[in-house]
Amino acid sequence: MTEITPQVNATCLDLLINEMVPLAIRTTRELKQSYEQAIESLVPQISIKDEDTGDVEILNSELLHSEDVTHKLENCGYSIGIRLSEVLIYKDSQNEILKNLELLNIMKFICRDVWRELYGKQMDNLRTNHRGTFVLIDNAFKTFQRFDSPVDLQDTIYKCKPYLWISSGIIRGVLKSFGVDSLITPEITKFPMVSFNIQTNV
Amino acid sequence: MNKGIKASSDDIWKNRVDKVNAELFTLTYGSVVAQLVRDFKNDYQKVNQQLEKMGYNIGIRLVEDFLAKTGTGRCQSFKDTAEVVSKVGFKVFLNVTPQVTNWTSDGKTFSLILDENPLAEFVELPDDERAKKELWYSNVLTGVLKGALEMVQLEVDVNFVSDVLRGDDRTELRLQLIRFLKDEMPAGED
Numbered sequence: 001m002t003e004i005t006p007q008v009n010a011t012c013l014d015l016l017i018n019e020m021v022p023l024a025i026r027t028t029r030e031l032k033q034s035y036e037q038a039i040e041s042l043v044p045q046i047s048i049k050d051e052d053t054g055d056v057e058i059l060n061s062e063l064l065h066s067e068d069v070t071h072k073l074e075n076c077g078y079s080i081g082i083r084l085s086e087v088l089i090y091k092d093s094q095n096e097i098l099k100n101l102e103l104l105n106i107m108k109f110i111c112r113d114v115w116r117e118l119y120g121k122q123m124d125n126l127r128t129n130h131r132g133t134f135v136l137i138d139n140a141f142k143t144f145q146r147f148d149s150p151v152d153l154q155d156t157i158y159k160c161k162p163y164l165w166i167s168s169g170i171i172r173g174v175l176k177s178f179g180v181d182s183l184i185t186p187e188i189t190k191f192p193m194v195s196f197n198i199q200t201n202v
Numbered sequence: 203m204n205k206g207i208k209a210s211s212d213d214i215w216k217n218r219v220d221k222v223n224a225e226l227f228t229l230t231y232g233s234v235v236a237q238l239v240r241d242f243k244n245d246y247q248k249v250n251q252q253l254e255k256m257g258y259n260i261g262i263r264l265v266e267d268f269l270a271k272t273g274t275g276r277c278q279s280f281k282d283t284a285e286v287v288s289k290v291g292f293k294v295f296l297n298v299t300p301q302v303t304n305w306t307s308d309g310k311t312f313s314l315i316l317d318e319n320p321l322a323e324f325v326e327l328p329d330d331e332r333a334k335k336e337l338w339y340s341n342v343l344t345g346v347l348k349g350a351l352e353m354v355q356l357e358v359d360v361n362f363v364s365d366v367l368r369g370d371d372r373t374e375l376r377l378q379l380i381r382f383l384k385d386e387m388p389a390g391e392d
Contacts, residue, residue: 006297006320007221007297009294009295013230015264020234022259023252031241031242072237076237077233079229079236079237080230080233083229083233084226084229087223117223
């Protein structure tokens with residue numbers, strides 16, 4: 001255990017995650033624009049407007065909750081989840097999870113190891129109906145810590161919601177790495193408390 | 203003076219910085235780049251652009267954290283700035299210290315050589331020849347540097363000129379000072 005895991009400043013990861021939603025909106029917008037341009041074959045080329053750099057104005061975009069943005073974020077999360085799972089298991093081949101691959105145990109692995117790695121804390125609650133449905137609850141979701149809309153709480157919640165798709169994707173990716181397919185619905189129950197409703201095929 | 207900077211950044215890194223597993227950071231960034239490559243159907247120019255834009259937004263926020271944690275004062279010259287970017291900035295955020303080198307004689311342009319690049323650990327570029335010619339995988343860094351330096355009144359141009367991921371010998375970022383921006387802080391603040 002002398003090998004030290006390389007580390008970076010947690011702020012780097014926080015800021016990177018914060019920018020994932022604006023990035024997904026910009027990408028969606030640019031793809032839409034170039035599609036429309038191609039159709040109308042406009043000349044000369046319209047430059048992509050830059051009004052969205054540097055502030056949070058972009059979160060007012062009508063694309064915030066669009067399917068495209070949601071899909072991109074969920075997809076990113078999914079590929080993080082698949083790889084993170086490998087990293088965690090490779091790092092700790094003594095992990096309990098490897099002794100017992102029951103679904104409940106995999107969920108505990110997510111609540112404990114995955115969440116701790118991502119957010120520095122464990123999930124606060126895990127419920128199940130013992131028939132393949134699970135609810136994971138985090139009482140104070142770390143990504144939301146620095147988020148506060150100048151408008152009101154409702155606006156904060158509205159703009160925070162897309163960030164949950166990243167975590168949903170991560171959970172789906174980790175489950176998939178154990179061969180479990182799932183459908184996940186994230187929810188902001190009582191800001192900053194969040195829950196993930198997970199339905200599995202097992 | 204350099205020794206002083208190094209010792210104090212080491213201390214800040216050790217004692218005053220919350221840290222996360224670098225692999226988690228690497229693979230999060232990797233998934234962002236991969237998603238962009240898919241979205242723009244391997245149009246790497248567009249991917250570079252988006253990464254830079256994202257970096258810019260990160261940079262203008264990062265600088266607050268940088269000033270709060272390090273209490274760095276105003277640099278006397280662009281040479282000082284180069285040292286601080288490498289020995290304090292990169293050190294405190296990514297725990298690496300790029301070499302500052304290749305100064306032009308007018309003292310306005312220099313290179314950062316990244317012997318280690320936490321963004322690019324375990325990364326392989328897509329298996330097409332164009333990616334190796336067009337994609338700057340770590341381009342977020344150019345935006346971060348531009349954004350952060352702009353917030354301390356320095357307009358700079360930042361570009362990658364080589365990257366080991368492309369098969370180059372080393373990873374080199376080129377920074378050019380365009381101009382000092384007018385101080386727009388309210389009176390009474392330094």
